[in-house]
Amino acid sequence: MTLHPTTPDFKDNAHRALHDPELQKALGHVQHGFIYKRQSAVERLPEFETLRESARDLKNHVLKNLDLYLETYERNVTASGGHVHFARTSAEACETIVNICKSHGAKSVTKGKSMVSEEIGLNSAIEAAGMQAVETDLGEYIIQLRGETPSHIIAPAVHLTKEQVEGDFRRVHTHLDGARDLSEPVQLLTEARGVLREKFLAADVGITGANFLIAETGTSIIVTNEGNGDLTQSLPKVHIVIASIEKVVPTLEDASLLLRVLARSATGQDMSVYTTLSTGPRRETDPDGPEHYHVVLVDNGRSAMLGTEFEDMLRCIRCGACMNHCPVYHAIGGHAYGWVYPGPMGAVLTPSLIGVEKGGHLPNASTFCGRCESVCPVKIPLPKLMRHWRENEFERHLTPSVQRFGLKIWGFFAKNPRLYSLASRAAMSTLAWLGRDKGRFAALPLAKGWTDYRDLPAPQGDTFQAQWRKRQQEKRR
Amino acid sequence: MSARDDIFANIRRSLGVSGKETTRHAAVAQRLADTPRGPIPARGQGSPAGRLATFIGEAPRVSATVVVLDTAQAVPEEIARFLRDAHLPLTLKHGEDARLSSLDWQAAGLDVTRGHSDGADLNAVTHAFGGVAETGSLVLLSGADNPVTLTFLPDNHFVVLAATDLTSDLESVLVKLRRAGALPRTVNIVTGPSRSADIEQTLLLGAHGPRRLHIMVTLN
Amino acid sequence: MTAAPARPRVGLFATCLVDLFRPSVGFAAAKLLEEAGCEVLVPPQTCCGQPAFNSGDRVTARDLALQVMDAFSGCDYIVAPSGSCTGQMVKHFPELFDEPQLAMRARAFAAKTFELVSFLTDVLKVTSVEASYEGRVTYHDSCSGLRELGIQSQPRALLASVQGLELVEMKESDVCCGFGGTFAAKYGEISDAIVTKKTAHVSESGAPLLLAGDLGCLMNMAGKITRQGKEIDVRHVAEVLAGMCDEPPIGARKETRR
Numbered sequence: 001m002t003l004h005p006t007t008p009d010f011k012d013n014a015h016r017a018l019h020d021p022e023l024q025k026a027l028g029h030v031q032h033g034f035i036y037k038r039q040s041a042v043e044r045l046p047e048f049e050t051l052r053e054s055a056r057d058l059k060n061h062v063l064k065n066l067d068l069y070l071e072t073y074e075r076n077v078t079a080s081g082g083h084v085h086f087a088r089t090s091a092e093a094c095e096t097i098v099n100i101c102k103s104h105g106a107k108s109v110t111k112g113k114s115m116v117s118e119e120i121g122l123n124s125a126i127e128a129a130g131m132q133a134v135e136t137d138l139g140e141y142i143i144q145l146r147g148e149t150p151s152h153i154i155a156p157a158v159h160l161t162k163e164q165v166e167g168d169f170r171r172v173h174t175h176l177d178g179a180r181d182l183s184e185p186v187q188l189l190t191e192a193r194g195v196l197r198e199k200f201l202a203a204d205v206g207i208t209g210a211n212f213l214i215a216e217t218g219t220s221i222i223v224t225n226e227g228n229g230d231l232t233q234s235l236p237k238v239h240i241v242i243a244s245i246e247k248v249v250p251t252l253e254d255a256s257l258l259l260r261v262l263a264r265s266a267t268g269q270d271m272s273v274y275t276t277l278s279t280g281p282r283r284e285t286d287p288d289g290p291e292h293y294h295v296v297l298v299d300n301g302r303s304a305m306l307g308t309e310f311e312d313m314l315r316c317i318r319c320g321a322c323m324n325h326c327p328v329y330h331a332i333g334g335h336a337y338g339w340v341y342p343g344p345m346g347a348v349l350t351p352s353l354i355g356v357e358k359g360g361h362l363p364n365a366s367t368f369c370g371r372c373e374s375v376c377p378v379k380i381p382l383p384k385l386m387r388h389w390r391e392n393e394f395e396r397h398l399t400p401s402v403q404r405f406g407l408k409i410w411g412f413f414a415k416n417p418r419l420y421s422l423a424s425r426a427a428m429s430t431l432a433w434l435g436r437d438k439g440r441f442a443a444l445p446l447a448k449g450w451t452d453y454r455d456l457p458a459p460q461g462d463t464f465q466a467q468w469r470k471r472q473q474e475k476r477r
Numbered sequence: 478m479s480a481r482d483d484i485f486a487n488i489r490r491s492l493g494v495s496g497k498e499t500t501r502h503a504a505v506a507q508r509l510a511d512t513p514r515g516p517i518p519a520r521g522q523g524s525p526a527g528r529l530a531t532f533i534g535e536a537p538r539v540s541a542t543v544v545v546l547d548t549a550q551a552v553p554e555e556i557a558r559f560l561r562d563a564h565l566p567l568t569l570k571h572g573e574d575a576r577l578s579s580l581d582w583q584a585a586g587l588d589v590t591r592g593h594s595d596g597a598d599l600n601a602v603t604h605a606f607g608g609v610a611e612t613g614s615l616v617l618l619s620g621a622d623n624p625v626t627l628t629f630l631p632d633n634h635f636v637v638l639a640a641t642d643l644t645s646d647l648e649s650v651l652v653k654l655r656r657a658g659a660l661p662r663t664v665n666i667v668t669g670p671s672r673s674a675d676i677e678q679t680l681l682l683g684a685h686g687p688r689r690l691h692i693m694v695t696l697n
Numbered sequence: 698m699t700a701a702p703a704r705p706r707v708g709l710f711a712t713c714l715v716d717l718f719r720p721s722v723g724f725a726a727a728k729l730l731e732e733a734g735c736e737v738l739v740p741p742q743t744c745c746g747q748p749a750f751n752s753g754d755r756v757t758a759r760d761l762a763l764q765v766m767d768a769f770s771g772c773d774y775i776v777a778p779s780g781s782c783t784g785q786m787v788k789h790f791p792e793l794f795d796e797p798q799l800a801m802r803a804r805a806f807a808a809k810t811f812e813l814v815s816f817l818t819d820v821l822k823v824t825s826v827e828a829s830y831e832g833r834v835t836y837h838d839s840c841s842g843l844r845e846l847g848i849q850s851q852p853r854a855l856l857a858s859v860q861g862l863e864l865v866e867m868k869e870s871d872v873c874c875g876f877g878g879t880f881a882a883k884y885g886e887i888s889d890a891i892v893t894k895k896t897a898h899v900s901e902s903g904a905p906l907l908l909a910g911d912l913g914c915l916m917n918m919a920g921k922i923t924r925q926g927k928e929i930d931v932r933h934v935a936e937v938l939a940g941m942c943d944e945p946p947i948g949a950r951k952e953t954r955r
Contacts, residue, residue, distance in 0.1 A: 227686025367877025
């Protein structure tokens with residue numbers, strides 16, 4: 001599991017991704033499946049826009065009062081028989097969870113999908129402590145077999161073709177018949193269901209994330225389609241929830257509001273198949289359920305985002321709509337981003353969590369097309385936040401010096417209209433003359449990033465302003 | 478300083494507050510007391526008959542099957558019919574729920590056992606606490622009456638929903654839950670059978686939970 | 698809101714790309730505005746500051762914003778044949794000023810600044826143009842115009858009034874072409890992947906002429922099309938609407954006629 005970002009190698013990562021035929025084939029599914037499904041769900045719900053605005057306002061209210069809602073939440077978890085632990089950093093969170101597992105003599109741990117658990121590198125910590133961590137979300141299970149990280153925050157294996165999955169199952173499930181047919185997704189699923197069912201039943205501890213935490217009742221909510229989260233949290237003796245601090249919402253009604261925009265934005269479903277509210281451990285008269293319930297709340301840089309220009313990013317409900325609609329994500333997939341969170345939300349969040357020195361490529365590798373912002377269920381102004389990172393870099397002189405210099409030259413002329421006119425007329429007339437045969441340049445000094453891939457159209461001749469002035473003078477005669 | 482203290486101090490410092498401001502406390506207390514609703518879609522609203530029609534329309538969209546029965550007495554026969562049509566064994570498990578244990582299972586030819594599941598049961602029936610017309614969802618509560626494992630381990634999950642417990646929207650069910658007292662260990666809002674699209678975005682049913690979800694709405 | 702003046706004084710913000718690379722678009726814009734009853738002025742201008750703004754240089758962006766507002770202060774309206782430059786002026790100029798007076802000035806400036814085609818349809822209530830064009834065209838929705846300014850139906854409405862013109866929609870006409878200003882040079886390989894998908898959609902539409910309202914996008918797409926050797930012309934939508942297609946298409950040789 002990755003804790004070490006390869007984001008500084010973004011350009012190399014992207015290059016490899018662009019030349020990976022299996023990945024490119026798999027990414028075709030992302031582009032068309034998710035976008036179409038979300039659009040259909042939104043069209044079927046006239047109130048969707050109003051819900052987005054209410055969702056944004058609710059989250060803003062919570063962030064402004066995060067301390068008070070977290071206190072309320074903690075109180076109610078404790079009142080219902082659960083335990084709340086606070087972790088400032090990844091290391092603290094891992095240590096807390098490993099200690100809970102060890103205190104129960106755990107050997108095997110099942111896990112529901114949790115992006116924050118990826119962020120803190122939890123599986124590595126569990127394995128290092130001598131326990132087995134089994135991912136149960138089908139996509140997470142597949143990538144665990146491959147030793148990979150998720151490439152999408154809700155569809156972790158979206159970068160794989162079914163042939164690749166078949167290869168992995170054959171390689172790892174060696175106790176099963178080698179002659180079985182695994183050419184179709186349904187066969188792969190049936191096999192995974194059987195293998196994982198055993199793991200579910202044998203687990204000592206189950207760890208899930210939380211889509212939301214409800215302050216009013218001390219409840220954690222998970223949302224899955226497979227039911228793996230429920231089997232993870234209901235069968236073992238111990239249920240541990242890991243969630244970042246901004247997941248809390250005030251009331252049950254607030255959770256319902258966010259649930260309405262979550263699944264629609266993510267997969268185009270009105271509701272995910274299983275939306276589960278968990279409050280404390282099993283009750284005395286319950287025949288099933290965990291005996292112990294722990295919640296580990298992780299900060300890991302989020303409290304520092306409050307009160308800054310990046311506070312809006314804490315509204316994120318991890319639906320994935322932004323990356324589903326992003327032309328850059330469609331081209332390179334999630335791994336190229338080099339850390340846990342890909343796509344537009346990753347471009348904004350990653351520098352906040354690992355620093356803009358390491359994560360700076362991500363907010364720069366955007367055309368600011370704005371599609372992400374237009375589909376974000378909580379209306380996060382993603383391009384604006386990416387621009388703030390660029391401002392941050394510029395002020396700190398982290399922008400590549402070639403770019404800084406180029407902008408400085410451009411700025412110098414732009415602020416000096418008369419010089420600009422002289423220089424541009426000379427330059428454009430020259431370029432127009434140089435390009436007069438073909439009307440374009442296949443190569444041009446200083447423009448390699450452009451001309452490596454496309455021609456640069458030649459200017460027509462003298463500048464518009466010069467020609468306009470001439471015509472006005474002629475008219476006056 | 479403990480991790481908890483540190484985090485709260487950081488949050489307060491970032492927000493520029495002390496945590497003692499009475500206006501903030503009042504605003505938070507107000508919201509928790511008032512429990513305001515967000516915008517509620519029109520889709521699930523309407524008369525009981527309208528709600529039922531909406532629910533019946535939504536359930537197949539999420540690959541659940543749904544029938545309307547006059548009375549709960551018809552449930553055993555309906556489950557038996559479903560299992561015979563699907564060429565499945567006539568075995569069934571249910572919890573302590575009196576509304577289920579009082580039904581005549583034997584007359585329908587079903588071999589019924591009681592309790593929670595350890596993974597060996599093919600079919601199970603539970604009684605829902607409520608249903609949501611807007612999304613075709615069922616609301617199930619953990620406990621001895623309807624153990625959670627019956628909802629997730631068997632291949633085929635049958636659910637009885639009283640029409641009077643069918644509400645327009647999730648908020649209405651949550652209000653009922655709140656009035657009933659403290660929440661149980663688990664509230665499961667179930668919308669269709671288990672599914673996954675993790676392999677090449679191909680939609681498949683029966684990922685880890687049930688492959689089939691059959692809903693029986695009882696009118697009386 | 699006051700009614701449009703009888704003969705509005707419109708400051709034409711040509712945009713640096715039009716000024717430097719394709720003045721014919723500026724003349725087409727002026728023609729459309731004059732035909733719609735406007736007096737067109739071209740105050741001395743350089744750049745709206747978007748490259749600086751998007752690169753994080755707020756100081757230069759501010760300086761250029763003030764320069765633009767000063768230069769165009771005598772105009773009833775400011776009109777630009779570009780969604781992205783207009784977006785910069787309308788949406789982002791006000792963001793550049795903390796001082797209340799300047800912020801107010803920027804907001805007042807933004808209120809009278811428009812992209813060319815939407816100015817014609819939405820403010821001057823132009824419903825048709827006199828131009829004619831025999832042939833099929835397809836139209837790319839540039840991102841800023843579409844998502845910052847809501848421009849989508851207006852160019853199509855005016856194109857529909859062009860005699861002989863048949864508009865065929867390409868797949869994903871509202872998806873980014875991969876230009877993104879400095880992005881195309883800085884992340885050239887990714888930009889190339891995006892524009893390659895775009896030119897494939899243009900080809901599939903079967904239209905021999907590609908139009909859009911932003912010269913940056915157009916130069917990006919034209920540059921890819923000529924590199925690929927595709928026989929597709931590329932022009933700014935103003936050229937067709939003004940009936941001024943005498944100049945060669947973008948990136949093409951002078952003798953090109955299709």
